[in-house]
Amino acid sequence: MLFLTATTGAVDLVNISILNAAIVAVLGYAVVFFGLILLMCVITALGKFFIAKDAKAKAAAPAAAAPAAAAAAAPAEKPTAPGSAGQLKLHDVEPKTAAMLMAIVADKMGKPINELRFISIKEVK
Amino acid sequence: MINIGEVLLNLWESSGFAYIFANFGGGGWQNLVMLVIACGLLYLGIVKQFEPLLMVGIAFGCLLTNLPLGGLYHQELWTNFMDATHEAYHSYGVILREGGLLDFFYIGVKTSIYPCLIFMGVGAMTDFGPLLSNPKSLLLGAAAQMGVFVAFFGAILLGFTGPEAASIGIIGGADGPTAIFLTSKLAPHLLGAIAVAAYSYMALIPLIQPPIMNALTSAEDRKIKMVQTRPVSKSEKIIFPILVTIFVALLLPDTAPLIGCLMLGNLAKETGVTDRLSDTMQNALMNIVTILLSTSVGATMVGSTFLTAETLKIVVLGVVAFGLSTAGGLLGGNIMCKLTGGKVNPLIGSAGVSAVPMAARVANTVGQKNNPSNFLLMHAMGPNVAGVIGSAIAAGFLLSVFG
Known part of the structure; x- marks a missing residue:
């Protein structure tokens, strides 16, 4: 097997046998999945951190803005054009x-x- | 008085025409056939617009190298360069002393400078936002590397050596710079054939992928509309390239040159404080490197190594690799569609085969054919850029095994 012989340095990777080639192919595909799954976990964690941070900032914003809003009347929102389906x-x-x-x-x-x-x-x- | 006849005779004898006809049986015919192939490739690049920015340079490099006595490129110098028993083994001094213009250009391929600089430009032009907003796209980018490893195995069955098979398999990654990077290290004698196959098939993606997409997905699934993904903050986009570089380079150090350059380019784009660098990477640098890379890769298409049965096998294995990578991405898309209860359109899986942004555009076009109000482009860009990282990891793995 590839693993067993590789450790002894006896495996011929130039004239590789079909069995070893099959092992390399399966292992390679698995390594790509492993690498990208790990990366997915890291990116997901990063995303969650930023979503939580945004949510905190949004929650803090209305509280801080409330006194100011009471002092100054909020400017009226511009009316949307006739027939339009909201803001873009x-x-x-x-x-x-x-x-x-x-x-x-x-x-x-x-x-x-x-x-x-x-x-x-x-x-x- | 000068003998005009003798001068003209000498002129004729020192010409490439005389060389071709005098050595017709001993290689002259190969020069002629390669000149025809070069003109064919120029036709494909200019008239059919097959990846013209690269194809025109590759074809012209092929044309130049096959004009006898021009001395632009010396195959034998590079053969000696790779021969561990030869005194010129790994000697750039010999190349600089005895080489021609295209030999000097080729040093950039041999040292992996060009593929890495191209990756830097690609990074500076890529928006990883869709991937960050939907990290599951990475699974599709991984699934779409199936063709790389199946074609590798197929190449072994067809009699190629391990390093040659690895270089052929990477065509399935649909990523030109990665294919050149790996082939120049593992099987430089196949570089011309592999580069032409890789770029030709990338240009043919709109023809190769749709039949496979229609065969492997149901009409109902192709109509699925995907919900808009969350907006990604600037900070996330800045942290991403740093994180990926650390993570991937630690996991597979052989990918460090490619991933490092890709992410440096992306960081320059996203920071907002290095706009000048980003602009240079995307335009001036990219264009200069494309010229040098394409002509030097074309120069390796020498008749004696290109006109072989191996080239035909590479062409066949290349299309198999492309097709299977597309199929792998689509199978991943189908699985994701079922697991999410029909929230993912499986067509976006086909975009996992790198080839940014062509593969994503094809997914969008096929989606719109089935449902004109369906816009899959941004959703397909996630697997598309994941495929770039996936093919770099696949190349890193093959390099660590066979390098």
Whole structure:
């Protein structure tokens, strides 16, 4: 077996046998999974940490903002355009470009634009 | 008085034409065939636009190296360079003293400088946000490396040596720089064939993947709409490349050059304080390295090593590797779809085969064919960038075994 002979340095990896090749293939696939699963755990933990941090910041924000809000009346929200389906968040996208994109999407889907709801548009860099 | 006839005769005898015809049976025909192949590759790059930024350079490098007596590239110098019993073994001094222009370019491949710098540019152009917002994408990136290891095994069955089979298998990673990185270390004599196969199949992804996607997923599953993932903070994006570098390089030190450069490029992009560096990595550096990499890889396509049955086997194994990697990603997608109760569209699994962002675009296009209101691009980008990390880990593993 690959493991047993590798430790003694006797395995010929240039003219590798079919059995050893099969072991390398299975082991390699397993190593890729192992590495990426571990990475997934690390990224998930990182994400949870930041979600918790954001939640804390959001919870603290209204408490701090409440006295200030009482002192100064909040500015009235701008009314949305007639027929619109709510607010649209733009991330690194010019309003002109966003309008063009929405028109293209509506055209491709064959639906009137006021029947579609766009939540956010983000530039993929 | 000067003998004009003698001058003209000398001129003819020192020309490449005379060389080809005088040595037609002893290699001249190979030069001619390789020139035709180079023109064919130029046609594919320019007219059919198969990865033109690389294909045009590879084809022109092939053209230059097969013009006899030009002295641009010397296969025999590199053969001696790799021969442990030869006095020129691992001697760059000999290359610099006796080599030609393309030999000097090729030093960058041999030392792995070009693939790593390309990875730096790729990192500077990649947004890992979709992966961070959905870390499970990494599983699809892993599943899509199936073709690498099945093609490796297939290559062994077809009579290739271990290091050659490893280099052929990595074509399934659909990642040009990784394939060049590994092949230049394990089987440099196959570099030309493997690079051409890898880049050709990457260009053919829109043709290769959709039939496999339709065969391995149900029409109902292809219509699944995925919910929007959470927004990712700037801090997460900055910490990610540092974390991945530490983690992956500790796990598989052989991947450190590739992962390190990929993540350095990404860090430069995300920090927001190194915009000039990021811009250079994405544009000027990337373009310069692409020119040097493509021409020097093309230069390795010398008739005596390219016109062999091995090249045909590599071409066949390459497409098998690509197909199986796509299938592996789709199987992973199907499993994830079932486990999440139909919340994951299995098509995004096919994007696990690196080839950023082409594979993600194909997943999006096939998804929209089945459901015009379905936008899978951002969801497919997660497995797509996970595939880059996955193929680098696969390359690191093969290098640690056969290097």
